[in-house]
Amino acid sequence: MPPPEQPPSGPLPLPDELAQLLLRGTRHGIDRIDDDMLRLLALRRRLAAIAGGLKRRLRRPLHDPAREQQVLHRAHRLAERLHLPRLTARRLVRVLIADARQQQGIGAGISSFPDPSLVAAEMNPSRHIPLVEHPALLRLVPPPSRWKPLLRHLPAPLHARLMENVLSRVLGQPGVGSTLDEVAGRRLGITVSDLGLEWVFHWQHGRLHAVPEAAEASVRGSATDLLLLASRLEDADTLFFQRRLVLTGDTELGLTVRNLLDRMPWEAIPLGLRIALQRSAGLARAARSAFRERWAPALPQLPDAD
Numbered sequence: 001m002p003p004p005e006q007p008p009s010g011p012l013p014l015p016d017e018l019a020q021l022l023l024r025g026t027r028h029g030i031d032r033i034d035d036d037m038l039r040l041l042a043l044r045r046r047l048a049a050i051a052g053g054l055k056r057r058l059r060r061p062l063h064d065p066a067r068e069q070q071v072l073h074r075a076h077r078l079a080e081r082l083h084l085p086r087l088t089a090r091r092l093v094r095v096l097i098a099d100a101r102q103q104q105g106i107g108a109g110i111s112s113f114p115d116p117s118l119v120a121a122e123m124n125p126s127r128h129i130p131l132v133e134h135p136a137l138l139r140l141v142p143p144p145s146r147w148k149p150l151l152r153h154l155p156a157p158l159h160a161r162l163m164e165n166v167l168s169r170v171l172g173q174p175g176v177g178s179t180l181d182e183v184a185g186r187r188l189g190i191t192v193s194d195l196g197l198e199w200v201f202h203w204q205h206g207r208l209h210a211v212p213e214a215a216e217a218s219v220r221g222s223a224t225d226l227l228l229l230a231s232r233l234e235d236a237d238t239l240f241f242q243r244r245l246v247l248t249g250d251t252e253l254g255l256t257v258r259n260l261l262d263r264m265p266w267e268a269i270p271l272g273l274r275i276a277l278q279r280s281a282g283l284a285r286a287a288r289s290a291f292r293e294r295w296a297p298a299l300p301q302l303p304d305a306d
Contacts, residue, residue: 052104189215231281
């Protein structure tokens with residue numbers, strides 16, 4: 001007796017006619033969802049306008065940064081439960097917040113959004129960077145560790161002051177650095193492992209200061225991973241879970257600062273600075289990948305040569 005026929009492995013072939021029918025149905029479903037989203041947006045705008053009127057009646061400030069942060073955090077939690085990319089949820093909610101501001105007569109609404117091409121550049125930092133489109137050139141970019149011998153000749157106070165000025169420019173934006181008031185006076189260290197650089201900062205009187213004292217808590221990682229964290233191109237939870245960033249010292253302080261930084265209103269940072277930061281991080285990540293792709297097979301001992 002011949003053996004029974006085995007069922008075919010892999011997906012069953014789909015006739016073109018059925019595929020076309022399924023595609024039309026899928027697109028119809030997407031259109032219905034888009035319609036429902038717009039209806040919900042119209043309802044949300046009406047509620048935002050009512051909320052603005054009630055604020056005026058109660059003589060409360062129209063702009064409520066704490067409420068905006070609460071909306072963002074709720075979106076983050078829901079996105080995690082729904083397995084949605086956190087960055088996608090954040091961008092969508094920011095658009096909703098900007099529209100609500102416009103409805104309530106607050107200056108920074110949709111009408112004052114920057115040029116769409118600049119927004120697109122921020123959402124896709126690797127666009128319009130010629131080097132990213134040429135992996136052969138990226139492989140020629142030396143990893144940060146190759147710059148370490150040169151940086152040894154720079155006095156520590158010099159690069160500490162430089163970092164202080166750079167970070168102060170970001171944190172000095174209205175409504176940004178004030179989130180750190182909760183940990184004012186506490187000392188947090190940043191160690192860039194592949195560059196051999198280390199700084200200790202504390203937040204005092206609305207400004208970041210480099211200090212010579214030892215850090216109470218410190219975060220350590222490569223230049224590329226720290227840049228990806230600062231630009232929000234990668235989530236802090238992912239970087240710490242993968243041990244690409246390591247927290248030492250007072251863990252409670254480190255986690256508090258990490259949560260405070262995550263709550264900072266990214267949209268309050270000037271758009272040009274956000275684009276520059278994200279493009280730099282995207283370029284660094286692409287250069288690292290290209291370098292590892294070229295040298296890792298020949299030099300397997302280079303996993304940390306970022």
